[in-house]
Amino acid sequence: MTEHEEATFDFAKIQEKWLPIWDELEPFRSDDPNDTRDRKYVLDMFPYPSGDLHMGHAEAYALGDVIARYWRHRNFNVLHPIGWDSFGLPAENAAIKRGLNPVTWTYDNIEQQKKSMRRYAASFDWTRVLHTSDPEYYKWNQWLFLEMYKKGLAYRKDSWVNWDPVDQTVLANEQVLPDGTSERSGAMVVKKKLTQWYFKITDYADRLLDDLDKLEGSWPSKVLSMQRNWIGRSQGADVQFAIEGRDEPVTVFTTRPDTLFGATFMVVAPDADLATELVAGADAATQAAFAEYLTEVQKSNEIERQSTDRPKTGVFLGRFGINPLNGEKLPIWAADYVLADYGHGAIMAVPAHDQRDLDFALKFDLPVKIVVDVPSADGEDNDPRTTGIATGGEGVMVNSGDLDGLTKKDAIAKAIDILGARGTGSKATNFRLRDWLISRQRYWGTPIPIIHGADGVEIPVAFDQLPVELPPTEGLNLQPKGQSPLGAAENWVNVPDPRDESPARRDPDTMDTFVDSSWYFLRFLSPRDSTQAFDPAEAKKWAPVDQYVGGVTHAILHLLYARFITKVLFDLGHIDFEEPFTALLNQGMVLMDGSAMSKSKGNLVRLSDQLEEHGVDAIRLTMAFAGPPEDDIDWADVSPSASNKFLARAWRMAQDVTSAVGADPATGDTGLRRVTHGVLAEAPVLIEGFKFNVVVARLMELVNATRKVIDTGAGGSDPAVREAAETVAMILDVYAPYTAEDMWEMLGHAPSVSRVVWPTADPTLLVQDSVTCVVQVDGKVRDKFDVSPNATEEELEATAMQTAGVIRTLAGREVVNVIVRAPKIVSITTKPSD
């Protein structure tokens, strides 16, 4: 090699060389029925086809690929598929803006992204590609909908819904951001009363919550806590209050039935039907005051409603309820701190022990009655009436009849018993979670497979009539206008009633695209199956997903929906598992100068430019080396050119190998072999613990050690150098497949390095022949010496006592204790000098 001219590392040339060869070899197919190895299903969240891939994709797919390629080297049959989440508003809006057909626009983008992903060398099984906007895919959304409809899990109701005035469509609760704006359009969401389709996710609230415990440790704790929070289970009681002048009692939910004796008034949500009904029985002045208040409340937007220190408002409704425990007469108020859609839209107010009720009581001069004696910290006054602070802590019941003297826990149980015996209440559980609103008034989605008869009856489309395909866009106005554009496709929407051929209409709405993504991981298992959504035999082989990789932005939305649909499919008998994703990795975001990249901020880094300048491998390696995968990467802080430098260094190392293929490494440099085998042993632990950056550091150390042997040791002919170079090539494949493949060829092997099985580290090379023993005096390191790992405690102590550092430090001091932890530490304690 030294005789003739050495080639220099040219990433562009290497990329060009290997891409077509890989296309030919298809090393990542996973459909061999005779493959009996253990299996791993590694899944990256699939992309929206809006524009080309960006830096965020580059990070996500680099990290997912580390995992997929790693398990292949561990001799697993790995399923690593990719597809496109190609229905949805972003695609449709972009299509409208550019005056294009959403079909053309979407599939052009998919082609662009596919090309980029191939070049990016993501190790996908390209035979399994799916697009959710293909009729062969969304047919099975419709099947799923009908299965759920049959079970009563898909239903239509008239209710207040979130309305996006820009996109002109309804949204699920999960798609409304905390500030009350739409996740998609950014518009302030308004409430509208509409008839819409829902999936009954609330039936699964308990299971969705309880099963999170199974994911503890393999899902990020942040995602688990967000989901728990979102489902928001609270335990308590439903309590019935008789209403003067009304036949039916009003039911309220409370988590503190023990404080019933402290209830001094009741509050109803002003926008609940109940408020309107109750006030109708009051005098004209009260009715007028309420009407004015309701108008006021409806004008206020979410931001105003949610501001925490906003003063309480409300009006008296002129009606009274009766406390079921003590018969006390309680005035009923309407106030917007009570929400219409939580619990029963009405509460009992216990101002002494609930801060919100206290604020309200103090403002409107309502009585405050203490029923829990909470001891104050140091004798200070803790009377809510004077401090303005409700006492919510533990205490003993007082002023509460039969509950007096009980603790909180016992009083809750007894209160529920009493209510139950009198038939005025019972134990109850409430959830924050609401049913999933799935209908959308837009074109680019799965048509809902329902026909509405002239008599208003819902008729499910027969299975053999699926898919209900979208009509062509020709002649349709896709502009958002509050009604589905499909309603105007006369030839499509007007169909004969399946019962009697009389005129009927298709449901014009389309499904939320989160329906598409809630089961796509199953479709990958048999993507071309035209007879079923997925093949149960394949599901048995592969599912659930062993490792899911994606952004934390889907912590609630997609991940909650997918868990829900998985449980539904389990209950329907289609699958034998209840959680779709066994393990989850949330990668961080790619930032620039401390903030998310955006065109408007002017800090956009284009992936295509980076790939052009540094090459695919350098970008992938940079993503992995930047830090822990879940941390954000600030592109301003990392150095793709340094990654490139390392790749070139590794590549040159392979070039310098002059020994023959198969040369016996046992005859080579033992020091280098120890490093090589150390990496072979350690890397699996590190990769499986997602410490991808540390593995890169180990590879750098190995390359540095090899360089040293080549330049100043036995040289490139040492078989240990070959062994090191082959090890680097194999492991580097998970980060930088082009460079690794080229090294592998230089080392005299046939492609593909991605198929190389991880060699077992030689245990005799993992034992060091000498270790450093540290000597501490009073906790401070004073000396160290090299010693055999088998040295006894006595030997170590004797040696330690004679080291220069110890002798110097111990001069004039008395040793009181010596602790030896062979072979690493000798710890000496001395008598403190006075």
Next chain:
RNA sequence: GCGCGAGUGGCGAAAUGGUAGACGCGCUGGCUUCAGGUGCCAGUGCCUGCAAGGGCGUGGGGGUUCGAGUCCCCCCUCGCGCACCA
């Protein structure tokens, strides 16, 4: 307010309770080239000292331990999530 998570060099970051700062960036010096934004080698936490060495050091304060970045308690700061959910 409640709930998660995190604070380590100039920077990105390592570290089963056992040598804090691996690896890399940046910086300094040297060698090679000398057309080099190349390659190679060495140094690089802070203070002190010619040096040997010494002192300090993982947000702050306590504690457990022979030994704490790591475990426990209190506090501060930042990030994220939820937030009038009865």
